[in-house]
Amino acid sequence: MGRFILRRVGVMLLTALCLTFIVFFLTNLYPNLEKMAKTEGNMRMSDAEVESYLNNNGYLQPVLVKYGQWLGVLPGYVIEGTDGKVRAKCAASDVPIEEAPAFCGVLQGNWGYSNRLKKDVDEVIGEKLALTGMLMFWVMLLMVPSALILGVLAGMREGSKLDRTLSTFSIGTTATPEYVSGVLFIAVFASSAVGLKWFKGTATSAMDNITFENFFLPVLTIAVYGMGYIARMTRASMAEVMTSQYIRTARLKGVSFPNIVMKHALRNALIAPFTVIMLQFPWLLNGVVIVETLFNYKGFGWALVLAAGNNDIELLLGISVVSVVVVLVTQLISDIGYVYLNPRISVS
């Protein structure tokens, strides 16, 4: 088992390296840098001014070198600019260059500085992650149990009326992306045009104080889209288990139907959906981005849109590292969990 986890962690690190490099490469394309220079300086900079700005700040080094510096495996640049001023990556504004450390990358805990939010990236990410974590927590709490119940109820008697109704419902929810369901929910439950006004149409106030009123709609919006998918997986798995020979054996042993479902079918039927739930995370992240935009909840997804829209390179890199790590860690958990759930795979 140890070797297995080690291998997976190795693959995970490699994946994370590859992905961050891709992000790094794409954000550091010259047109992007040019745009950034203009937003930092002024919009009417000449090409030469842009170039000298980029050069002075170390942006014109080879991309691999820059990546190494960002990671912290190469020493940070020290560049004498065209204006004669010497700038170093690792020197904070109040520290003289000579005293600055040689390395200052992610490995040294230095995630960089968000140009847009005027804050350190790790600070931004920590704050935003907490907000989004709250959102995700409630989403999972709502989505997973209801999806499993839906799936088990539908798959327990395949082809029955209950099955048809629930399956159609889950197909419906998978066909409703967050930006559609969110808009519909707001229109129906939050606007005075319909008149229900049960909930609030924005979740901005939930950043300080979560209430049912301001938080239920965003949570529901994310949960609904993911729920159908998990429910359908659970249903398929449950239906397959229910037609299997050992369920017939149990039935012909005289086990009652509720006991067949609870004792014999459930554990076998939940093995497959478990993996699916864990692999939902990249999807949920999408949902988070859309919903945070839709409901104006300034969390992780909102920060992603902000960073990407304004080419806030270091913030964007930080965000992608975190999201990639989240995705990979859940994949790892799903693999390990699968092994534990499924007695047929021996770990020894």
Added chain:
Amino acid sequence: MDPLSWSGIFLQMVQQFAAPLIAVAVTFAISIVFKRRLGLYGKLFDSVIGMIGLALVLFWVFTAFFAGALDMVGTHDPLDQSAMMKKALPGEPYTKLIGEPDPDAGAHYLLGGDNLGRDVFSRVVDGSIKVMLIAPFATIFAFMVGITLGLPAGYYGGRFDTVLSFLANLVLAFPVILLFYLLVTPEIKETLIPRIMAGTLFLFPIVFLTVLWNSRFRTQAAKRNLYVGITLVVGTWVYLGIAWDADPTGIISFPPNLLVVFVSVVFVNAPTVFRIVRGLALDIKTRDYVAAAQTRGEGPWYIMLWEILPNARGPLLVDFCLRIGYTTILLGTLGFFGLGLESESADWGKMIIDGRRLLSANILHIAIPPALALLSLVLGLNFLADGLREESLRD
């Protein structure tokens, strides 16, 4: 002129949709009559869910066709603005204040006007054209890529499989929105990246078809040369036009704006298709008929394309329908974040986010119609997939 009542709006809309509705009805009538002779497609008419799905999908296909090719269905020019009609309610009579009056314009804004005074109804109809142009084709390309790589990965296994699977997982671990934000930006069009990606991805269909013919007719040189020749000539021509905008005859070209969107969508979908195909190939390669092909000395590509692939068609077809739906959702997402399109054009996702801002002002008619349009199309595709899955499982 008086505003239309809700029933009036409804009647008028049915009238506008007459052409696609009739087309759907005719298709259904013909199909039901001959359903026993139409194989899997015919069996779809035994399943209620499948029929509903097919009807919804056909409705939008025909709407896009009649609107795009014959300029029917819509009542106004989707880009035409009118200062008087800003945020106009559904059914309000049309008044033109800016620019040239549209001679063909209808009497009312059936679903009201948006915040720039454009006709919501016509824009929703117009939005279907773009979806129908991109979603199915992007999905086909994603399938070509996924199949061409997934078959050998599953069939050979080993190192090749390890590397490809790693790459596929790499793409899949990327949050899609982040990828879109990085790939579909105005800045990236200035670089060679979209061209290179297009150049790589669009090679796959040519490779796929060439290998397909070559393996099939390897024993009959004349036929093989004919088929492979045609594929290569036509393929290269189209390829140069689409991917590199270098068609020597100048007939084929692809707007760079759309190209980026198209390529990104293919890029996001291909790894999933790859994984499905790989899994199917792993399963089917253990069958005796594959062993029989091996023992008569068939080449690996013949076995993959003619022995394995046809027998994987059931699950692939189902996934194809689902994936078109997913692609539609992705296109909406792109629009939602305002990525990769001209600011004016009618795009369902863009319309939804524009309308969202007015929801708090109690104006629902701008956001709801595109939302329902997208929902009904994706729902139709999912129902269709479910019907296909159920019916193909039945034999």
Added chain:
Amino acid sequence: MSKLQAHDGPILEIDNLSISFFTRLREIPAVMDFSVSVQPGEAVGLVGESGCGKSTVALGVMQDLGVNGRVVGGTIRFKGRDLSQMSAEELRDIRGNEIAMIYQEPMASLNPAMKIGKQLIEVPMIHEGIGEKEAWQRALDVVRDVKLPDPERILKSFPHQLSGGQQQRIVIAMALMSKPSLLILDEPTTALDVTVEAAVVELVKDLGKKYGTSMLFISHNLGLVLETCDRICVMYSGEAVETGSIRDVFDKMRHPYTQALFRSIPLPGANKNARPLVAIPGNFPLPHERPQGCNFGPRCDYFEEGRCNRAEGIPMEPVLGNERHASRCLRFEEIDWNAPIKASVTTEAPEKGEVVLKIDNLKKYYEVAANALFGKGGDTKVVKANETLSFEARESETLAIVGESGCGKSTFAKVLMGLETATDGQILLDNRNIEGTRIEKRDTKTVADVQMVFQNPFDTLNPSMTVGRQITRALEVFGVGKNDAERRAELMRLLDLVKLPREFADRMPRQLSGGQKQRVGIARAFAGGARIVVADEPVSALDVSVQAAVTDLLMEIQREKKTTLLFISHDLSIVRYLSDRVMVMYLGHVVELGTTEQVFAPPYHPYTEALLSAVPIADTSVEKKHIVLEGDVPSAMNPPSGCPFQTRCRWKSQVPAGLCEIEVPPMRTLDDGHQLKCHLAEVKLAEMEPVIKVAAE
């Protein structure tokens, strides 16, 4: 919850039962007018080909016909009570408690995520309301009864940790937990190896006696029924056609189908040249295409126009002078049941030609990861799939390769076909070495010369290509015919050769029956004029009546084309019938090689002896010695030291100094080239008695 009170009459009484399945298009009758009764302590066999409705009867008794199935007529009485009148509650009390069922696939019948013990104790806990401790004690006793070692450990393990044979014993134990009065066994041993099957059958018989349980034994294998049952009921296409005691039905059959069935199975004494099998002509009718009158009519030798196909059904009539023997035939009193078989055509045994294939010290080793899941980089193990294989095969000769699963026969086929390369040794085809040449490197002629017929008819043809296209493709690849027209003509010739109608060329495989698919497979193998054909269990998945026809077809083509046939099989009856020489394999080793007469007569290799004893023979005049092997075939990943068979050998004690555990025995040649891989001394070998004795008639 108590059992039903004691009842005097039969345990199970089925009267004129009819069961139908309802689909979207039509009602499909699966069982019609079926009657049988099971007395206390009696074992009744239900025999028939697949699709005849025998399993449906079992499910009908359990009242578990699913959503589409329904009893449309007749009654099923259990201890005098009509099962169809019972409430769901009452049925639940009976299931597992009074009637228990055992199925074909032991692995599938056990819940993979539940420990064995829990699955066992559940039964008495539900039905008798006893505590967990008491139930556990009971489980230990029953597991000991089914002769499993170390019951405590077994109860605490998961199903996947046991072997197939052990799993089936657990399923049997589970059925016996509440001491039911009726046990229904639905093909309980089909998924098991022959030697394991023999042990399980033995066990079922003993336990039936010990617990006094009545049994309904469903099988397609007449031999198995002969060994286990007191009475038999033969079914054909949804109807019982003949019932009676084993003796009556086996020796004094009174229905043409029963007779045809017996004539089409290879019993000792049948021989491909002198006494060939008689195949039943035609095909099993589909449930919705049954003929009018007698279902067997169209395939029957005694068919009489206007009478056998009359509009009303044919009733079951008692056979005079024997009250519990009945037949569903209008003519059974007129037919001369002792008339000799007239249809059979005897042929001369063909001359054997040159040696075309010579295998010399062939070895095939695989390296596999020790741990399949976390593979690669971990420890690897060497699996010795083939260990020093040497033999020759001549033109027109049939060489049978016999062995149970994991004996290496399929690996050998792969190496011969060029799908794998040999680790060591040589394969000489016409004195050319081919053991190291993969199939891509072989020239068309070599590939066309060595072809294969596969086991599973449902898997052998590509389901999405017409029959014609698949054969034509083989013709194209082998370079037969210059253009499409010539190939079309050749395709028709091939269809004629395998006796299929020419219009089959345009059919899809799903429109064909299993036997027809297998014929297409044979046609495909012979497309390039194959000289050596490897037939990997070509008939084992087919129904008995079809088996004979396909076997005969293979023999006929072989005779005509002078083909060398390598016939891989685990079924010794058919091997004895058709092969000239036999090679017995066990765990990658050839343990015995000789002519059919030599292998089927003493001295045997101990494994051959056990195999012979294990094969059920459907002939009441045959006396068999019972040799039951302990345990299962060891895994090829972990073979025993010394002689591969030593863990299960009953002669091991006769070899001095534990030689069997230390050293792999050398191949010894006895008289006339009979080869044996055994340490037993000549004297001991000479003492061996024949396993099968045909009683003098």
